[in-house]
Amino acid sequence: MNYVVVDFEWNQAAYGRHPEGRRLPFEIIEIGAVLLDENLNEIDRFSETIRPKVYRKLHHVTRDLTGITQEELNRSDPFPYIAVDFMLWCGEDFTFCTWGDTDLIELQRNLKYYHLQDLLEGPIRYYNIQKMFKALCQPEVSAASLESAIDYFGLPKDDAFHRAVNDAAYTAEIFRQLDLEKCDKLYSVDYYQNPKCREEELHLNYEDGYKYVSREFRNKEEAMADKEVRATRCFICGRAARKKLFWFTGKAKGCYCLAWCPEHGYLQGRIRIKHTDEDAIYVVKTLRLADEEAADRIREMKQDVIQKRRERRHRIVSESKAGKSAGKNRKKAAEQ
Numbered sequence: 001m002n003y004v005v006v007d008f009e010w011n012q013a014a015y016g017r018h019p020e021g022r023r024l025p026f027e028i029i030e031i032g033a034v035l036l037d038e039n040l041n042e043i044d045r046f047s048e049t050i051r052p053k054v055y056r057k058l059h060h061v062t063r064d065l066t067g068i069t070q071e072e073l074n075r076s077d078p079f080p081y082i083a084v085d086f087m088l089w090c091g092e093d094f095t096f097c098t099w100g101d102t103d104l105i106e107l108q109r110n111l112k113y114y115h116l117q118d119l120l121e122g123p124i125r126y127y128n129i130q131k132m133f134k135a136l137c138q139p140e141v142s143a144a145s146l147e148s149a150i151d152y153f154g155l156p157k158d159d160a161f162h163r164a165v166n167d168a169a170y171t172a173e174i175f176r177q178l179d180l181e182k183c184d185k186l187y188s189v190d191y192y193q194n195p196k197c198r199e200e201e202l203h204l205n206y207e208d209g210y211k212y213v214s215r216e217f218r219n220k221e222e223a224m225a226d227k228e229v230r231a232t233r234c235f236i237c238g239r240a241a242r243k244k245l246f247w248f249t250g251k252a253k254g255c256y257c258l259a260w261c262p263e264h265g266y267l268q269g270r271i272r273i274k275h276t277d278e279d280a281i282y283v284v285k286t287l288r289l290a291d292e293e294a295a296d297r298i299r300e301m302k303q304d305v306i307q308k309r310r311e312r313r314h315r316i317v318s319e320s321k322a323g324k325s326a327g328k329n330r331k332k333a334a335e336q
């Protein structure tokens with residue numbers, strides 16, 4: 001199996017809102033990629049700029065960041081031609097590698113805009129090299145930039161950053177520094193093309209956890225009423241883990257729970273609600289083992305939620321009392 005390390009540069013609306021802004025917030029104007037064999041040796045490179053159709057004028061931020069010029073874009077081919085070339089170039093048996101988790105989303109959004117989504121079937125199993133670098137080299141850093149990761153390994157920086165093919169080559173360099181066997185266990189799945197029915201739902205097992213991506217629901221209430229969404233099976237032994245704390249809405253609008261497997265201890269659950277481009281929702285649930293400390297953090301979060309709700313109720317009650325007595329006073333004043 002080969003690896004396609006890919007990077008895109010994109011353009012956006014020059015000022016404010018654009019009628020196509022929702023369907024295509026970012027228009028790809030450059031595709032750069034490095035094709036690697038299974039031993040990570042370079043086989044070939046792909047580098048093409050694209051003539052934009054929606055945001056024809058190059059945004060000054062994109063121009064300054066990338067060094068791409070308007071003239072360069074004007075004499076390039078449009079996206080459908082380049083996209084077909086690119087997917088043919090990728091071949092049959094390959095895994096995408098990217099720096100971060102946004103590139104594949106924008107690629108699929110651009111393909112969909114031109115009704116070319118058949119070129120790339122999802123959900124896509126891929127390697128997020130940024131995530132792997134973090135997990136294997138800098139667990140304490142939130143999200144390293146590509147340049148800082150190159151500096152971390154002391155690799156040469158001869159080519160300009162923020163040109164697609166250069167960034168792809170830098171990402172490939174970092175990939176080569178990582179332990180390939182460990183990488184394989186840290187794979188990601190892009191679910192921009194989210195599951196539509198129960199059969200397509202994703203159940204992903206990792207060494208340290210489990211991830212579930214649901215089919216679509218109309219709203220959060222409908223999703224949370226679903227048995228599979230709420231389920232807390234232990235991802236190690238498969239047994240049902242009893243809930244110690246039922247699902248509650250905590251910080252950042254996520255839902256959290258705490259369950260207990262008699263053999264493997266605490267499991268912490270988190271549910272995030274995701275929105276599709278078509279305004280449906282689906283659920284991403286993760287289950288991880290939790291130590292006593294992590295379990296306490298979830299308990300504290302729940303206490304916090306209860307406390308805040310209590311305070312809010314008090315405030316509403318006392319405000320409505322104040323409102324009533326103010327009304328009475330006004331009435332009295334009017335009668336006098």
Ligand SMILES: [Zn+2]
Nearest residue numbers: 234237261264
């Ligand atoms: Zn278990």
